[in-house]
Amino acid sequence: xxxxxxxxLAKDLENQDYKFGFVTDVExxxxxxxxxxxxxxxxxxxxxxxxxxxxxxxxxxRAWLKMTEPExxxxxxxxxxxxxxxxxxxxxxxxxxxxxxDVDPEMKETMAKLGIxxxxxxxxxxxxxxxxxxxxxxxxxxxSKLKELGIIFCSFSEAVQEHPELVRAHMGxxxxxxxxxxxxxxxxxxxxxxxxxxxxxxxCPMELSTYFRINAGGTxxxxxxxxxxxxxxxVSYLEGCTAPQRDENQLHAAVVELKALKDAEIKxxxxxxxxxxxxxxxxGVFNFVTKRGLCETNAKISWxxxxxxxxxxxxxxxxxxxxxxxxxxxxxxxxxxxxxQADTGTKMIHLGKNTKSTIxxxxxxxxxxxxxxxxxxxxxKNAKNSRNFSQCDSLLMTDHxxxxxxxxxxxxxxxxxxxxxxxxxxxxxxxxFYCKQRGISEEKAISLIVNGYCKEVLNQLxxxxxxxxxxxxxxxxxxxVG
Amino acid sequence: MDKVLTQTKFDVxxxxxxxxIFPISDNSISKAEALLEHxxxxxxxxxxxxxxxxxxxxxxxxxxxxxxxxxxNSISKETSKKVHIINGKISKEHSDLAGIKTSWNELPSIxxxxxxxxxxxxxxxxxxxxxxxxxxxKTIELIFExxxxxxxxxxxxxxxxxSAKGTVILxxxxxxxxxxxxxxxxFVDVExxxxxxxxxxxxxxxxTFDLQREYVNQAANSVFAINTFPLSGxxxxxxxxxxxxxxxxxxxxxxxxxxxxKSHCDNHTTVDHKVAHCYSKELYKGVIDDRATNVFNGKVxxxxxxxxxxAFQSNANIxxxxxxxxxxxxxxxxxxxxxxxxxxSTTGQLDDEAIFYLRSRGLSEKSAKELLVKAFLGxxxxxxxxxDVRSYVEEEIEKHFST
Numbered sequence: 093x094x095x096x097x098x099x100x101l102a103k104d105l106e107n108q109d110y111k112f113g114f115v116t117d118v119e120x121x122x123x124x125x126x127x128x129x130x131x132x133x134x135x136x137x138x139x140x141x142x143x144x145x146x147x148x149x150x151x152x153x154r155a156w157l158k159m160t161e162p163e164x165x166x167x168x169x170x171x172x173x174x175x176x177x178x179x180x181x182x183x184x185x186x187x188x189x190x191x192x193x194d195v196d197p198e199m200k201e202t203m204a205k206l207g208i209x210x211x212x213x214x215x216x217x218x219x220x221x222x223x224x225x226x227x228x229x230x231x232x233x234x235x236s237k238l239k240e241l242g243i244i245f246c247s248f249s250e251a252v253q254e255h256p257e258l259v260r261a262h263m264g265x266x267x268x269x270x271x272x273x274x275x276x277x278x279x280x281x282x283x284x285x286x287x288x289x290x291x292x293x294x295x296c297p298m299e300l301s302t303y304f305r306i307n308a309g310g311t312x313x314x315x316x317x318x319x320x321x322x323x324x325x326x327v328s329y330l331e332g333c334t335a336p337q338r339d340e341n342q343l344h345a346a347v348v349e350l351k352a353l354k355d356a357e358i359k360x361x362x363x364x365x366x367x368x369x370x371x372x373x374x375x376g377v378f379n380f381v382t383k384r385g386l387c388e389t390n391a392k393i394s395w396x397x398x399x400x401x402x403x404x405x406x407x408x409x410x411x412x413x414x415x416x417x418x419x420x421x422x423x424x425x426x427x428x429x430x431x432x433q434a435d436t437g438t439k440m441i442h443l444g445k446n447t448k449s450t451i452x453x454x455x456x457x458x459x460x461x462x463x464x465x466x467x468x469x470x471x472x473k474n475a476k477n478s479r480n481f482s483q484c485d486s487l488l489m490t491d492h493x494x495x496x497x498x499x500x501x502x503x504x505x506x507x508x509x510x511x512x513x514x515x516x517x518x519x520x521x522x523x524x525f526y527c528k529q530r531g532i533s534e535e536k537a538i539s540l541i542v543n544g545y546c547k548e549v550l551n552q553l554x555x556x557x558x559x560x561x562x563x564x565x566x567x568x569x570x571x572x573v574g
Numbered sequence: 575m576d577k578v579l580t581q582t583k584f585d586v587x588x589x590x591x592x593x594x595i596f597p598i599s600d601n602s603i604s605k606a607e608a609l610l611e612h613x614x615x616x617x618x619x620x621x622x623x624x625x626x627x628x629x630x631x632x633x634x635x636x637x638x639x640x641x642x643x644x645x646x647n648s649i650s651k652e653t654s655k656k657v658h659i660i661n662g663k664i665s666k667e668h669s670d671l672a673g674i675k676t677s678w679n680e681l682p683s684i685x686x687x688x689x690x691x692x693x694x695x696x697x698x699x700x701x702x703x704x705x706x707x708x709x710x711x712k713t714i715e716l717i718f719e720x721x722x723x724x725x726x727x728x729x730x731x732x733x734x735x736x737s738a739k740g741t742v743i744l745x746x747x748x749x750x751x752x753x754x755x756x757x758x759x760x761f762v763d764v765e766x767x768x769x770x771x772x773x774x775x776x777x778x779x780x781x782t783f784d785l786q787r788e789y790v791n792q793a794a795n796s797v798f799a800i801n802t803f804p805l806s807g808x809x810x811x812x813x814x815x816x817x818x819x820x821x822x823x824x825x826x827x828x829x830x831x832x833x834x835x836k837s838h839c840d841n842h843t844t845v846d847h848k849v850a851h852c853y854s855k856e857l858y859k860g861v862i863d864d865r866a867t868n869v870f871n872g873k874v875x876x877x878x879x880x881x882x883x884x885a886f887q888s889n890a891n892i893x894x895x896x897x898x899x900x901x902x903x904x905x906x907x908x909x910x911x912x913x914x915x916x917x918x919s920t921t922g923q924l925d926d927e928a929i930f931y932l933r934s935r936g937l938s939e940k941s942a943k944e945l946l947v948k949a950f951l952g953x954x955x956x957x958x959x960x961x962d963v964r965s966y967v968e969e970e971i972e973k974h975f976s977t
Contacts, residue, residue, distance in 0.1 A: 164621065166907075471921075473896070488911035492878065501902040502625075503921045506893040510921040512904070518911045 126175045129153065132280055135179060139249055139283075142256060152269035152279030159273045165435040166464040166496055169378060169404045172343045179281040179314070234298065244289040245300055248316050251287035258289055262320055266349040266386045266412070274345040274406075275382040278314045282347070285316035290325040290356070299554050301330035317348040321356035321391075328359040330557060343378045344402075350385030350393055354415065357392040358385065361553050362409075363561055365401035373431025373460070376403025383407065389415030389444070396552040398561045399426040399434060400568040408466065410439035413447035413475075420449040423549040425561075427568045428461030428493070437467035437484075437498075442475035442508070451482035454546050458489035458569055464496040471508040478505065484514040487545060489538075489569070539566040583615045583632060584689065587755075590636045591725055594681075594698040602683035606692035613689055625869040625901045626811055626840045631783050634753055639723045641749040641779075649745050649775065649966045654713035661719070662699035662726030674714070675703035681729065682761075686815075690785050694727045694759045703731040706740030706770070713960075715743040718756075720779065725755040732762045734770040734796075741960060744774040748807070752779020762790040762798070766820065769797040773963040777970065778807030780835060787813040794820025794849075801958050802829040803967050804839045805974070811840040821851040829858040830954040830967065832947075832974045833866035833898070840869040847876045847883045850910075856887040859954050861947050862898040871903045872917070878909040887917035892924060892950060944975045 124131065132153055136146040161171055238245055244255060251259050269279035290296055321327050331348075344366065352358045360383075369376025379402035385393035395409040411420030422438040440449035449469065457463040465484045486495035497514045519541050527537030543550070543562055550558050588610075598606075615631065616623035648656055658668040664676055678701055684691045704714050720726065734740050748754060756778065764770050778784050784807050792798050804810040816825055831839050845854045854874065862868050870889045891900045904917040924946050932942035951971060958964045 486906075486908070488908065488913075491881065491911045492909075493911070494907070494909045496908065497904075497906040497917070499902075499904060499919065501900070501919055501921060503891070503893060503900040503902075504898075506895055506898065506923050508893070508921065509923075510919070512902075512920070513916065513918040514904070514906060515914075515916040516906055516908050517914050 125178050127153075127177070127179060127281065131179055135281060135283065139252075141252060144260060145252060148264065148269065149280050152276050153281075155270045156273065156276035156280055159276055161273050165406050165466070166462065166498070167404050167406065167433040167435050169433070172378065174277070177343065179283075237297070241294050241297070242291040243294060243296060244287065246287055248282070248285035248287050248318070251318075255287070255289070258320070259287065259318065262351055263318055263349070266351060266384050267347055267382055272382060274380040275347050278316060278345045278347045278382070282314040282316040285318070285346070287317075288319045288327065288329065290321045290327045292322045293324040294322075295325065296327040299328045299330050314344075315346045317346070318351075319349070319358055319360070320351045321353060321358050323353045324355040326357045328554060329361070330554065331360065331362045344380065346381045348381070348383040348409075350383075352385065352387050352391035352393050352418075354388045355390045356388070357394075359394045360385070360396070360409070361557055362395075362397040362399075363553075363557060363564065364397065364399045364405075365564060367403075368401045368430065368432050369403040371430050373403070376432070377401065378403060379405045379407060381407040383409035384412065384439075385410065385420070386412045387415055387418035387420060390417045391415055392419040392421070394421040394423070394552070395438065396423045396549065397425070397436075398549070398553070398564065399424065399436060400564050402434075403432055405432075405434040405436055407436045408438055410441065411449065412441045412443065413449065413478075414443045416444040417446045418444055419447070422449075422451045422453070423552045424453045425456070425546045425549045425565070426454070426463055427456045427565060428458065428463045429568055430459040430461060432459075432461040434462070435464040435466055437465045439468040440470070440480060442469075442471045442478040442480070445474065445476045445478075447475055447478045449478075449480045451480070451484070452548055453482075453484040454549055455484070455486040455495055456489065456542060456545075456569070457486065457493035457495050460490075460492050462494040462496070464498060465514070466498040468500040469502070469510055469512070470500075471503045471505050471510065473504045475505050476507050478508045480508075480510045480512075482512040484512075485545070486514070486516040487542070488516065488518045535570070538569065542566075542569060582613055583629070584610045584613050584693070586632050588693075591697045594696060594727070596678055596681045596698050596701055598681050598695060599683070602681070602695060606684055606695050609684075609687060609689045609692040610696075616689075622842060622871070625867070626809070626838065628783070628785070628809070628811075630809065631755060634723070634755055634781070634783065636723055636725050636753075636755060639753075640721050641751055643719055643721045643747060643749040648715055648717055649743055650713055650715045650960075650962045654715055656715045656717060657702065659700050659716060659718045659726075659728060661722045661724055662728065664700050664702070673705070675705075676701065682731070686789065688787065688813075690757055691759050691787055694729060694757050697725065697727045698729045699727045701729045701731075703733065704740075704742060706732075706734045706738040706768070708735060708737040711739040713741040713743065715745060718744070718746045720746070720748040720752050720754045720756070720782070723753045725757070728758050730758065730760040732760065732770070732772070734762075734764045734768040736765045737767040738765070739769045741771045742773070743960070743963060744772065746774075746776045746778055746784065748777065748779035748782050750779060751781060753781035753808075754779065754783070756782060756784040756786070758784075758786040760786070760788045762788060764790065764792045764796040764798050766793045767795045768793075771799045771959065772801070773958065773960055774800065774802045774812075775805065775963070775966070776803065776807060776810050777805045778810070780806065780808060780837075782807045783809045785809075785811045788815065790814070790816040792816065792818045792820060792823045792825065795822045796820065797824045797826075799826035799959075800828070801954075801963070802827075802841065803970075804829070804831045804833075804841070805967075805970050807837055809838045809840075812842065814841070814843040816843075816845045818845065818847050818852050818854070819849065821849045823852045825852070825854040826957065827854075827856040827858075828954050828957045829860070830951045830971075831858075831860035831868065832951075832971055833860065833868055834863040834974070836865050838867045838869075840871075842871045844873040845875065845885065847874070847880045847885065849877075850879065850881045850883065852880070852883050854883075854885045857954055857957065858888070859890045859951055861892045861894060861950070862900055863894040865895070865897045867899050867901070869901045870919075871905070873905045873907065874915060874917070876908045876910050876913050876915065880910050881912040883910065883913040883915065885913070885915045889919045890950070891921045892947065893921060894923070940975075944972075947971070947975070
């Protein structure tokens with residue numbers, strides 16, 4: 093790839109329909125460090141929120157004060173000091189680099205491998221170019237199309253202002269503010285996020301992604317997503333960024349709530365690639381996320397996740413199968429390298445009759461990392477003829493990493509069928525030998541085998557996402573041959 | 575009121591117990607007391623006791639009320655040593671105690687931080703050491719007969735010396751309505767090249783609480799097998815902890831349970847593979863009826879550098895009633911890469927088509943189900959190498975369905 097100089101960049105800028113210019117310091121105001129009721133009031137005032145939302149935040153904060161940080165997960169980290177965090181910072185698209193040349197070459201290389209366009213690369217690294225320009229038109233054209241169908245897709249703050257009745261009716265109904273330590277923290281201090289509503293019987297014609305929604309580009313550490321699929325509707329929602337955004341924020345505590353009403357279907361895909369820390373395990377993001385979906389009669393929620401980033405991941409996308417005949421699915425690939433730790437899995441709560449759930453989890457540990465699957469399958473008394481199938485495989489790449497499985501299976505109905513199986517092993521020598529014998533280098537061979545191993549999950553991802561995820565896997569495992 | 579001064583649940587329980595007559599060093603006493611001081615029974619918040627509530631222990635009167643045990647049956651028919659422990663105390667007249675240590679200058683101290691083990695030490699009612707030497711290949715059966723509502727605290731030490739082979743049958747028999755508190759600690763040492771099998775039958779009275787712990791250490795090239803059969807009782811909890819300290823070891827854990835009524839059964843097993851080149855296999859299967867609850871928690875640890883480990887773990891349950899419940903948690907914690915570890919867990923019901931097939935051939939629904947359950951548990955029984963134990967358990971399973 094040719095060098096991209098500041099001059100060329102300036103030339104590019106001149107040629108474009110330049111609306112907003114460089115991001116200035118206007119928006120970068122922050123509030124005092126620390127957390128107390130005044131801070132929460134301040135956040136609420138800044139966001140011009142209605143009083144019910146402020147009350148909700150304060151209730152959550154008071155509940156949070158009484159909670160203790162969970163310690164049951166198989167992870168070790170230094171607990172964040174909640175009094176040293178700034179809970180409201182202006183959007184992060186402030187310029188980070190003066191020119192493209194200042195960008196870390198390692199990162200440039202990674203992005204080149206991912207096949208990201210130069211424009212996109214500049215946007216992701218936050219080079220002093222306003223990334224808004226290019227996508228704004230795209231976004232607006234999509235937005236008008238969505239509007240025609242009655243689909244609401246906007247930032248959470250926008251939704252609070254424009255559709256308060258919808259937000260108020262559904263927010264916190266799936267993950268109450270008292271749910272857990274991080275969910276309570278999020279409920280108290282969340283700054284923004286996404287909101288999505290699909291009306292009755294509408295099939296969303298495109299994959300909704302935060303990528304298209306410009307103002308979500310820099311949502312903070314505490315984001316909140318609420319997706320409501322009304323009766324008989326369908327939506328596929330993509331979350332996360334696929335490029336290695338060097339986010340220095342130490343703590344991400346997001347909350348995602350999905351509600352699939354009668355006959356609705358939500359497909360939620362995540363590719364998470366936050367900064368995993370350096371090779372010695374210094375730095376990196378703590379990713380403590382609460383995700384849960386509720387299925388009414390005949391509804392379906394499918395979670396697909398590819399987790400390659402973050403120093404510590406603590407994440408259990410769950411499905412509450414409340415309605416009869418509802419379906420929950422969980423497909424996950426979690427890759428850890430160097431000193432990363434992941435404790436991730438799912439919960440499938442079967443309440444309704446004839447409910448079905450499938451769990452496919454593929455863990456890959458390399459370097460000195462630890463990768464755990466922790467899942468719960470719970471069949472309640474009335475969940476007649478429920479069915480669960482779980483498969484959790486772990487692949488170990490070196491002799492100093494760890495792979496663990498902690499499945500909880502609880503059954504209270506005699507007509508339920510539950511199957512769980514898990515395996516742990518390393519890449520077969522014979523498979524490697526076979527590839528190498530045909531002239532494929534060891535690194536390529538491993539990437540090939542790992543991709544095959546994850547195929548079951550990657551197949552669930554939307555097309556473009558799957559391609560990037562595959563490349564991401566290869567990058568994450570680079571140099572991990574042990 | 576100062577919280578420290580209130581009586582803990584252990585304090586309440588201890589008022590009903592009389593201290594052991596065996597000598598214990600002051601050091602051991604203070605160590606055990608420290609574990610019981612200001613301590614309540616484990617609650618659901620403690621991971622290992624998430625599904626098991628032992629609060630009912632304090633409802634036991636332990637007043638010594640007696641009820642007749644219909645048939646104090648010994649299981650082993652072949653010539654073997656038999657030791658009878660009646661209501662917690664060794665009955666010398668009925669037992670063959672040659673070569674078995676029952677008197678102590680000092681009881682060995684507790685080895686793990688467990689409140690119930692501390693209780694076992696302080697209130698020990700019988701301390702027995704069984705030793706197996708090279709070339710003997712004998713079977714020892716310990717028969718625990720419980721005819722009174724009382725608390726029994728046997729402490730059992732089993733030592734299988736280098737190259738020795740031995741079989742131990744731990745046979746717990748309780749009168750039908752017996753409401754005892756059984757608390758057993760078993761310490762097992764399997765030396766190099768030794769081969770030890772333990773068969774444990776827990777046929778307790780319907781109100782009995784039975785909490786048992788086994789601490790096993792395996793040296794290189796040894797084989798250890800334990801078969802556990804919790805057949806009846808209000809609550810049965812088995813904590814099996816196996817440390818595999820030497821290479822080329824084989825470890826087998828099997829269990830079959832038939833639960834009905836209000837019984838609660840909890841099997842916790844841990845295999846800790848500390849060194850390379852070992853094999854372990856675990857198979858627990860059971861049927862749950864009425865309001866019974868079953869808990870299974872199997873843990874396989876593979877430590878760093880413990881390469882070439884093959885570890886398999888399987889738990890299968892059949893839930894027969896609307897009111898029963900099954901909790902299964904097979905866990906793997908692996909820190910080495912060149913291993914083959916897998917686990918599986920299933921919960922389901924009898925296959926309708928299989929029942930139909932049998933019924934179409936003239937079997938009643940009841941006998942069709944019985945046949946299928948027997949076949950289901952048969953997989954575990956096949957692993958039992960002791961003919962007497964196997965036929966005894968088969969008989970018990972049959973009885974379980976006929977009553």
